[in-house]
Amino acid sequence: MAEKTMYPHPNREPKKFTAKSLHGRTRLMVVSYKELRRFMNFCINVFGWDMIETPEAASGVPAGDPHPGLLVATGPAQYDYEGVTPGHMNLFVHWAPEEIEKIGAFMEIDMEVPLEESIQKMLDHGAKLILDKSKSVLAKPLDDSKQSWQPHAVIDDPAGNFLYLWKCPSSRTWDELETEYDIV
Amino acid sequence: MKKIYTCFACGFPIAFEETEVPAACPGCGAPKSQFLEEPWCGSIDKRRIHVDPPAVDPNRDPFDISFHPAKDFVPQKGDGRIRRWVMGYKKGQAQEIRSFYEDIFGWDIIDVEGSDAENPMMYCATGPGTPDWEPRVCSFGYGFLVPVDENSDAPAPSFVIEVKSIDETVKKAKECGGKLIKDRFQVIGDDYAVIEDTEGNKYYLWELPNTVPDYCIHGVSNTGAQ
Numbered sequence A: 001m002a003e004k005t006m007y008p009h010p011n012r013e014p015k016k017f018t019a020k021s022l023h024g025r026t027r028l029m030v031v032s033y034k035e036l037r038r039f040m041n042f043c044i045n046v047f048g049w050d051m052i053e054t055p056e057a058a059s060g061v062p063a064g065d066p067h068p069g070l071l072v073a074t075g076p077a078q079y080d081y082e083g084v085t086p087g088h089m090n091l092f093v094h095w096a097p098e099e100i101e102k103i104g105a106f107m108e109i110d111m112e113v114p115l116e117e118s119i120q121k122m123l124d125h126g127a128k129l130i131l132d133k134s135k136s137v138l139a140k141p142l143d144d145s146k147q148s149w150q151p152h153a154v155i156d157d158p159a160g161n162f163l164y165l166w167k168c169p170s171s172r173t174w175d176e177l178e179t180e181y182d183i184v
Numbered sequence B: 001m002k003k004i005y006t007c008f009a010c011g012f013p014i015a016f017e018e019t020e021v022p023a024a025c026p027g028c029g030a031p032k033s034q035f036l037e038e039p040w041c042g043s044i045d046k047r048r049i050h051v052d053p054p055a056v057d058p059n060r061d062p063f064d065i066s067f068h069p070a071k072d073f074v075p076q077k078g079d080g081r082i083r084r085w086v087m088g089y090k091k092g093q094a095q096e097i098r099s100f101y102e103d104i105f106g107w108d109i110i111d112v113e114g115s116d117a118e119n120p121m122m123y124c125a126t127g128p129g130t131p132d133w134e135p136r137v138c139s140f141g142y143g144f145l146v147p148v149d150e151n152s153d154a155p156a157p158s159f160v161i162e163v164k165s166i167d168e169t170v171k172k173a174k175e176c177g178g179k180l181i182k183d184r185f186q187v188i189g190d191d192y193a194v195i196e197d198t199e200g201n202k203y204y205l206w207e208l209p210n211t212v213p214d215y216c217i218h219g220v221s222n223t224g225a226q
Helices: A036-047 A115-124 B094-106 B166-175
Strands: A026-033 A050-053 A071-075 A092-097 A105-107 A128-130 A151-157 A162-167 B002-007 B013-017 B033-040 B082-090 B109-112 B120-125 B144-149 B158-163 B179-187 B192-194 B202-207
Touching: A026 A036, A026 A162, A026 B082, A026 B120, A036 B166, A071 B179, A092 B094, A105 B033, A115 A128, A115 A151, A115 A162, A115 B094, A162 B192, B082 B094, B082 B202, B109 B202, B144 B158, B158 B166, B166 B202
Parallel strands: A026 A092, A105 A162, B082 B144, B158 B202
Antiparallel strands: A026 A105, A050 A071, A071 A092, A128 A151, A151 A162, B002 B013, B002 B033, B082 B158, B109 B120, B120 B144, B179 B192, B192 B202
16 A cells, blocks of 8 residues: 655655646735734834735725735745745735734636636535625625736635635736746 | 836836726836836737836835835845745544645645544645645745644644744744744644734744755845746
8 A cells, every 4th residue: 555645754746736827826825904013013023024015906905095905025025025935925914994804825716717717616615705894804796807916805715714816917927936837 | 009018116017908007007006107118019928128126225114115125035044934824624624625625726735744644734735846845936835724623722724934943033022012822832843832913913933943945045136027
């Protein structure tokens, strides 16, 4: 009988991800804050993180708003706050007007598949689409009609974890560092 | 007419019909007056205008969140990087949650040594990886699916931050208004702790005192996509 593959001493490499797609990659972590300056002080002085205001196109929050979104680099980053070296995730941060929201993964979904089709597969496997903004201010109805850099849907997985799903617009050039995939 | 627009402020390229150009750059928020335009040539990756990103200013006020390239992280030697995500599942639900992520998202999922066979801690590869199961491409991460105990002080969902010293990090966290939630404990031979930030978010700390990533030895130029 074959030996079972276990972490941290696996007996094989991970599978090859050969599709020209970033579908399923956990790209960032999503956290929320109540008080901006207090949160920033913690991030900067405890972990040495660096951050910019998330552009309105990605946050939906107008520039200069007192409760901005933040893109936070936790390690070496490209000009657009994508990581530049493998092995770490950066943060997508938003203000929570009520209670702090569940931490979750900002996951990429297939940019060539209609949003509704991708979401329906998840619902068929026991997930739920979150529309209640009191659970997440990022929750919204599905809309695949225009280019958007904002999260496209908030999903509750079968275990109750929130997934913040993003479908990349057609601006991707495929020469970005983060778009590499496995060639067999 | 469709054109390619490259932001002079940050270098981000987009392609749009002239009538649908966004008012600001999706990459940095600069107004569209900063866009350099060229004709659509059939593919955005065949564009001829490329803009060097601005230089890093080491003396920048860290509380200034206007657009700027990220600082040089090499001197931190990996300290502060978010290395893993953590999500929970209810005991008895292992197969359901495993098949959700394998079938829908194509992950490669293996059990963690020493965990309960019926309700294992699972380690998940979500994209291209190295032979020792670390991500080999930038800007995404791997993580753990963990069986959740009611009333546990080990949070799920959360994420794991690499630190050089748990004691030093906890000290700084307390000085900045955070709390120690779970003191030093071991998982598969490594030391972890759990802290809470000023907002109530809980994070795992993972002590890796002697591990220095390759980029800290052979520094990378940290701006510019290619």
